[in-house]
Amino acid sequence: MAKTQYYVPVGPIHPALKEPIRVEAKVEGERIVDVDVKRGFAHRGIEYMGMKRNAIQTLYLSERICGICSISHPYAFVIGSEKALGIEAPPRAQYIRTIIAELERIHSHLLWLGVVAHEMGFDSLLFWTWKGREKVLDILELLTGNRINYSVFMIGGVRRDIKESQAKAVRDMINYYRIFTEEMKDVFLADPVYKARTRGVAQLSKDMAKKLNVCGPVARAAGLRMDVRQDTPYDAYADIGVRAVVPQDIVGEARGDAYDITLVRIYEIEQSLDIIEFCLDNMPEGKLMAIPNYVALLAKIRRSEGEGIGMHEAPRGEVVHYFKYGNKRDGPLVWKVVAPSYNNINTWGSLLLGAEVADIPIVVAYIDPCMCCNDRLAVVRDENGRLIDPATLHRKAVEKTRKLRAELGVRE
Amino acid sequence: MSEPMSAEEVLKRLQEALGEALLSHEVREYTMGVRRKRTYQELWIDIDPKAFKRAVEVIFELGYPHLHFIAGGDDGGDSLRMVYSFGLFWAVPWGELSVTVRFNLPKDNLVLPTITDLMPGAETNEREIREMLGVEFEGLKKKRHLFLPDDWPEGKYPWRKDEYGVEDMVKHTHKSVNEIRRGE
Numbered sequence: 001m002a003k004t005q006y007y008v009p010v011g012p013i014h015p016a017l018k019e020p021i022r023v024e025a026k027v028e029g030e031r032i033v034d035v036d037v038k039r040g041f042a043h044r045g046i047e048y049m050g051m052k053r054n055a056i057q058t059l060y061l062s063e064r065i066c067g068i069c070s071i072s073h074p075y076a077f078v079i080g081s082e083k084a085l086g087i088e089a090p091p092r093a094q095y096i097r098t099i100i101a102e103l104e105r106i107h108s109h110l111l112w113l114g115v116v117a118h119e120m121g122f123d124s125l126l127f128w129t130w131k132g133r134e135k136v137l138d139i140l141e142l143l144t145g146n147r148i149n150y151s152v153f154m155i156g157g158v159r160r161d162i163k164e165s166q167a168k169a170v171r172d173m174i175n176y177y178r179i180f181t182e183e184m185k186d187v188f189l190a191d192p193v194y195k196a197r198t199r200g201v202a203q204l205s206k207d208m209a210k211k212l213n214v215c216g217p218v219a220r221a222a223g224l225r226m227d228v229r230q231d232t233p234y235d236a237y238a239d240i241g242v243r244a245v246v247p248q249d250i251v252g253e254a255r256g257d258a259y260d261i262t263l264v265r266i267y268e269i270e271q272s273l274d275i276i277e278f279c280l281d282n283m284p285e286g287k288l289m290a291i292p293n294y295v296a297l298l299a300k301i302r303r304s305e306g307e308g309i310g311m312h313e314a315p316r317g318e319v320v321h322y323f324k325y326g327n328k329r330d331g332p333l334v335w336k337v338v339a340p341s342y343n344n345i346n347t348w349g350s351l352l353l354g355a356e357v358a359d360i361p362i363v364v365a366y367i368d369p370c371m372c373c374n375d376r377l378a379v380v381r382d383e384n385g386r387l388i389d390p391a392t393l394h395r396k397a398v399e400k401t402r403k404l405r406a407e408l409g410v411r412e
Numbered sequence: 413m414s415e416p417m418s419a420e421e422v423l424k425r426l427q428e429a430l431g432e433a434l435l436s437h438e439v440r441e442y443t444m445g446v447r448r449k450r451t452y453q454e455l456w457i458d459i460d461p462k463a464f465k466r467a468v469e470v471i472f473e474l475g476y477p478h479l480h481f482i483a484g485g486d487d488g489g490d491s492l493r494m495v496y497s498f499g500l501f502w503a504v505p506w507g508e509l510s511v512t513v514r515f516n517l518p519k520d521n522l523v524l525p526t527i528t529d530l531m532p533g534a535e536t537n538e539r540e541i542r543e544m545l546g547v548e549f550e551g552l553k554k555k556r557h558l559f560l561p562d563d564w565p566e567g568k569y570p571w572r573k574d575e576y577g578v579e580d581m582v583k584h585t586h587k588s589v590n591e592i593r594r595g596e
Contacts, residue, residue, distance in 0.1 A: 040559030048570060083442060091446040213479050213533025224503065226478065231499070231508035232452055238445030241505065284446055309454070309480065309497060309510060320480045322495065327487075336483035336495075346533045 003028045010360050012041045019369050023348065023360060030356045035349045047335050054330040055081060055301050056294060060151060062321070065337065067148050068111065071104045072314030073337065074153040076321040079234055080310020081155045084323045085301060087291065089235070091284040093157040098236035099170070099279045100143065100152060101312070102272040106177065107136045108315030109265045113188065116262065119365045120197050125187065132180050139173045142166060142408060145401050155297060156290030165410045167280050174273050181269050188262055198258035202351055202366040205256060212346040216317020217268070218367055220246050221261040223254030228313035236279050245271055258366040298330040316340040341369050416501040419453040419509055422474060426457060429470045433463030454510045461494075461515045465525045468496070471511055472530050475500050479527075480510065482537040484545045488573040491516040492545060494524070517547065519574075526551040544571040 011022040020041035026034035046065055050058040059081075062073040075097065082089065089097070110133040117125035137147050143166055144150035152160050162170070188194055204214070209222035219226045227244035229237040245267045247254040254260060291297040305326035312319050317340025324334040344367050351363045382388050388396075419439045427434055435458040443451045459467055471477055477498035485493045496513045517524065526549040527534050538549045539558040546569040557564060569576050 036554065036556065038556075038558070040557075040561075043559045045570065094446060210476055211532050213531060215478070226502050230505050231502045232510070233450075233506065234444050236446065238450060239447045241448075243505070244503075282447065307456075309512070311480070318480075320497075322481055322483050322497065324485060333487070334483060334485035334493075334495075336481055338481045342536060343533060346536060 005033065008357060021345075021369065023352070023364070025352065025357065025360065027357060030358075032352050032355055032357065032360075035352045037345060037348055039345075047337055050335045051332060054298055055155060055325075055332065056298065058331055058335065059153065059155065062337070063149050063151065066339065068108050069104070069314045069316065069319065069339070070149050071101050071153070072312055072319045073321070073339075075101055075312040075314075076310040076319040078153050078155050078310070079312060080308045080321045080323045081325075082308070083310065084306040084308030084325050085155070085304045086306070087156040087300075089157050089290055090287050092161075092286045093288050093290075094235040095279045095283050096158045096160075096162055096288075097153065099162065099276050100140070100150065100158075102275045102279075103136055103140055103143075105272045105315045106269050107133055107140070109269050110136070112265060112315075113184070113262065116258070116365060119361065120194075122194075128187075129184070132177075135173055135176055138404060138408070139170055141401055141404055142169055142410060146397070154289060155301075157288050157292075159288070161288060162283075163410075167283075169408050169410060170276065170280060174277055177269065177273055181266060181273075184266050184269075188266060189259075194262075195259060198262065200255070201258045202347075202363045203255060203257040204347055204351065206254065208350060209256065209347075212350065213343050214317070214347055215343055216314070216340050217261055217264045218317065218344050218347065220244055221254065221264045222256035223248055228311045228318045232311060234312075237275075239282070240275055240278055242271070242275065258362075261366060301325060302328055302330045314340055317344060341367075345369060416504050416507040416509065417474065419455040422455055422500065422509060422511060423457070425474065426467060426470055430459060430463050430467055433460040433466075435459060450506060452506055452508070454512065456512045456514065458514050461517050461524070464513070464515060465527075467513055468527050468530065471498050471500065471513075477511070477531075478502055479531060479534050479537065482534070482541055484541055484547065484571065486545065486571060486573045486577075490520075491518045492522065492547065493517075494541075494547070522547045524549055528552060543569070545569050546572065546576060 006027050008025045008027050009022060010025065012020040022038040022041070024036045024038065025032045046061060050061055053061065059074055059077050062077045063070050065073045110129050114126040114129040114133070117123070117129065140150065141147050143162060144152045144160060152158050204218065204222045206223045209219050209224055214222070215226060223246055225244045225246055227242065229242040230244050233242065245264050247260045247263055250263060250267060291300065307324045310321045310323070319340060320338040322334070322336040323332045325332055327333055347367055348363060352360065355363065423437055423439065437458070438456040440454045440456065441451050442454070443449050477500045480497035480499055483495040485495070487493070494515055494517050498511045500509045500511055502508045524547055526538060528538065529551065535552070535554065536558065538552055539554065541547050542549055542552070542555070543557050543560050556562070567576055568578055570578050
C-alpha cells in the first residue's frame with residue numbers, strides 16, 4: 001500500500017513549544033520527510049521603530065528585544081555605534097560592561113540547564129538549578145537595580161559604577177558558584193541517566209554546523225572553535241584572551257549532541273567566573289562615560305556619518321547589529337539586528353529530516369530557542385485585581401532593591 | 413580552518429578576481445583592549461552588483477566564512493543599498509577578518525543570485541530580505557513568508573520608503589513623536 005503524506009503542524013500554541021513559532025512537518029507514517037518553520041507570530045518591527053527614534057531611545061528599545069539576553073543587544077548596539085561614531089569608552093566602563101555581560105551569561109546558562117532538565121522530566125533538577133540562579137539575579141539587581149532590562153549601558157560608557165562594597169558581594173557570589181558548578185558537573189555530566197537521555201540526541205556534525213551558519217554553544221558543541229570574544233575581542237575581553245570552550249578540549253571529542261551542549265554550557269559558567277574575577281582584580285580607575293552629556297552625545301551623532309558592525313557573544317551565540325548613521329539624524333538610518341536564534345533555528349530543518357514526530361520537542365528545546373521577538377507587554381495587577389500603574393510599579397521596584405541592599409549589607 | 417590572511421591580502425585577491433567591478437575599498441582598523449592593546453582589521457568594499465556572485469565565490473575560496481548578516485537600506489531613491497557581511501578566518505584568536513560587501517541594486521531590476529548553494533544557512537536571511545524589501549533571489553527554493561503573515565498584501569514591503577512601503581497601511585506608527593507634533 002502506498003504511504004500517504006500528512007502535514008503535522010506543531011505550534012504556535014502547543015504544549016511542547018513554549019515559544020510562538022510553528023514547525024510544519026510533512027510526514028510519511030512516523031518519519032518526517034519535509035519541514036518548514038514559520039516565524040514572526042509576535043514580530044514587532046523593532047528595527048523599523050528604531051529607525052524613527054534617536055540613538056539613546058533606540059539603545060533602550062534594543063534592550064527590550066529579549067528578556068533573557070537583555071544586555072546582549074545593548075552590548076552589540078554600543079560596540080557598533082562606537083565603531084560607527086568613533087567614540088571610545090573609558091577603561092573602567094569597559095570592565096564594568098564585561099562583568100555585567102558575564103553575569104548575564106551565568107544566569108542564562110543556568111536557566112537553560114533548568115529548562116533542559118524539565119524537558120526530560122527531571123523537575124527536581126529544574127528547581128535546584130533555578131534556585132542557584134537566584135544568587136546571580138540578586139547580584140545583578142544589586143549592581144543595576146533591575147533583575148531584567150538593566151539599563152546600564154550607554155554609547156561611550158556605562159551609567160553605574162561598581163563600588164568596593166558591591167565588588168565584595170560579587171566575590172562572594174563567585175565562591176558560591178565555584179562550588180555550585182562542581183555539583184552541577186556531578187549531577188548533569190556524571191549522571192548515567194542524563195547521559196543516556198542526551199548522548200546522540202539532536203546530533204549536529206561539524207560540517208553541518210558550518211554550513212548551517214550556526215553560532216554560540218550549538219556551534220562549539222559541534223566542535224567549531226567559534227567565539228566572538230576570542231575572534232574579534234572587545235572591551236576587557238581583549239585583555240583577558242578568552243578561548244572558546246569546545247568539548248574536544250575537555251573530553252577528547254566533539255559529537256555535537258545534547259550532552260555536548262550541556263558540557264559546553266557548564267564549563268562556560270566556570271569561564272565566566274574567571275573573567276569576572278580578572279575584571280574585579282584589574283579594574284582600572286577613571287570616569288564612566290566618554291560623553292556624559294546626552295545632549296552633546298546626540299549632537300555628535302547628528303554631525304557624524306558612518307557605518308559600523310557591533311558583535312557580542314551572547315549566552316546563546318553571537319548577536320550582530322549593523323548601523324548606518326548620517327543624513328543629519330540623531331538616530332540610525334539603517335539598523336539590522338541578528339539574534340543568535342535567527343541562525344540556530346536553521347538546524348531544526350536538517351535535524352528533523354528523517355527523525356520521528358516524537359523528536360520534534362526534543363530537537364526544538366536543545367537548541368535553546370529564543371524568538372527574541374516575544375511580546376514584551378505585561379499586565380500587572382495587585383492583590384485586589386486592580387491594575388498597577390507604572391509609577392507604583394517603579395516605587396515597588398526601588399523599595400525591593402533597597403531591601404536587598406540592606407540584606408546584603410551594602411550601603412547605597 | 414585556513415590560515416588567517418591580512419585585509420590587504422584578501423583585498424588583493426578580490427581585486428584580481430573582480431578587476432574594474434571593485435569600485436572602492438576601505439580597510440578599517442580598530443584598537444581594542446585597555447592593558448594589552450591590539451588591533452584588528454575590517455575590510456569594506458563597494459562593488460558592481462553584476463560581480464556580486466564572483467565576489468562571494470572568491471570569499472568562499474579563501475576559507476569557509478560565517479555569514480554575519482544581509483542587510484538592505486532604502487533611502488527612497490532609485491536603488492537599494494545591499495550590505496553582505498562575512499566573517500573569514502574565525503576560530504583563531506584575533507584572527508577574524510570581517511569582509512563587508514556593499515552595492516547599489518537598481519529598483520527596476522531587483523534580482524540577485526542566491527548564495528544558499530554555497531551556504532544553506534543563508535536561506536533565513538534571504539527570505540527575510542525578500543519579504544521586507546522585495547528583492548528576488550534566483551535559485552532560492554523556499555519562498556514562503558518567514559516573518560510576515562501569509563495573507564500579507566502583494567507588493568508591500570515594510571522596509572521600503574517609496575510607494576511600495578507601508579505608509580498607507582499604518583497611520584502614525586512610522587512617524588516619530590516630533591514629526592507628528594510638527595504636522596509632517
